[in-house]
Amino acid sequence: MTYDLIDRTVRRANPVPDPARLDHKPPLALGAHAPEGLTMQLIERPTDQRPPDEGPRRSRWVVLAGAAAAVVVAFLVGMIVANRDAAPSAPADSIGPVETLDTAPPPEPTLLTRAMEFNPIPAGEYVIDTDGDPDSTLLATLTIEGDRWFAAQPGVGRDEPNGDYSFALLAAEVDRVNAAGCDTTRFIDERGGDLTQWTDVDGAGARQVAELLAGMPDVAVIDPVAEMTAFGYPAIHLTLGMPDCGQRDHGYIVWEGPTFGRNYDPGMTAEYWVLDVDGTTVLVEASWHADSLVEDRNALWDAIGTLEITP
């Protein structure tokens, strides 16, 4: 089912396809008479005409009344605070925008560095330098929640409870793509990392990189190359299933950037958005194992939803 078809399908299931056909008066009289009634309540409320305080006897009562009012206010504030602390958090399935009243300035995002690589990182906002070059300005920011995250200089990964790990989200400028699939993987295993089977894509456009990825001889193309807008930029999207070449320890290598090379276990799924960020090709990857937990996948999609690219 294509994107357009699913879009048409969802639109067809609209319970109220034509609001103009709604012949209905809500119970609260907000029609032609509402402004008048509300005006009486909200605007034309009588002003306070109490005469000014004139005598010491009245002053004493005012002080007493004020003190009593202060006690009542303090009690009510205490109740409100207690209720707020005891109130459940916002329901996970509530509908509509999330209201946040937190006025404290957010903490500065943390730049992910090589020194942090593979170390655990706490929940928070992080900055990815997509090429590892501090002089370049192209950065990606993302926010992660929960625990079991670790840093990978062009992104973040997530430790899985079974002791394995799954790189969750990477954003990198890619230099090379594996041109020979399993053959290159075996070649590297046997020859100690000779990269002569690779295709240099430094400076290549998004479509070229995407087509090279999709054209790798042993991968399963789950989602073919398709143009879309992603993260605010023109993008080519594709999803690949990684082959079993007999590799171990994430040994099937697919792409390399200036700071990172990406290898996969058999059966892993990798979803790519190859972005054209004002002329620079940036690969955003989300990947997971076939048996990754739903919790981990949800955390992955939540993190992807926060990703922003700054040229």
Added chain:
Amino acid sequence: MGKDGHDERRIRFDRVWTDHHRHVLAYCLRRADRAVADDVCAEVFVVAWRRLDDVPEPPRTLPYLYGVAGRVLSNHRRSSRRRIRLDQRLRVVEPTLPGVAELNDDDRIVAAAVRGLRRLDREIVMLHAWEDLPHGDIAEIMGMSRAAVDQRLHRAYRLLERELARGLDRRAPDVPAAAGEGVA
């Protein structure tokens, strides 16, 4: 406020009400049953009246009202949670109101799949496909970046595709789709 100011305020509110109340009600009916939708719709316009100076001019008016409606609906659901399981009611759209569609079996499966999405994804899909808003407006209502809306919508449609395939497969042996009505 003088009489002229009062009249101007009334005229403006009447215009906001006349131009948009059906759309706001439709928004509510897509997300809640009729009784809740009525209450929420009314409350949206009470808020609009109280904060009329904050209500932007068209074409920004409707996205603003949708944003208010989302918050009012969210508050309504939270406050009602202790009394009833509103979740159960929220999944029902009564087809008795003129303008509310009678969905066929396939469309019911689609609507159910949409309502089964995660909260933010569901709202983005509904705002995109049912309120027919551009992504920039959705981003503003949701308080997220345009890129996040793009991404979440794409992801949600992928999930819907899989859910629909499963849902229609499950339904197929019992309730055959009428000719031409199947979801591809």
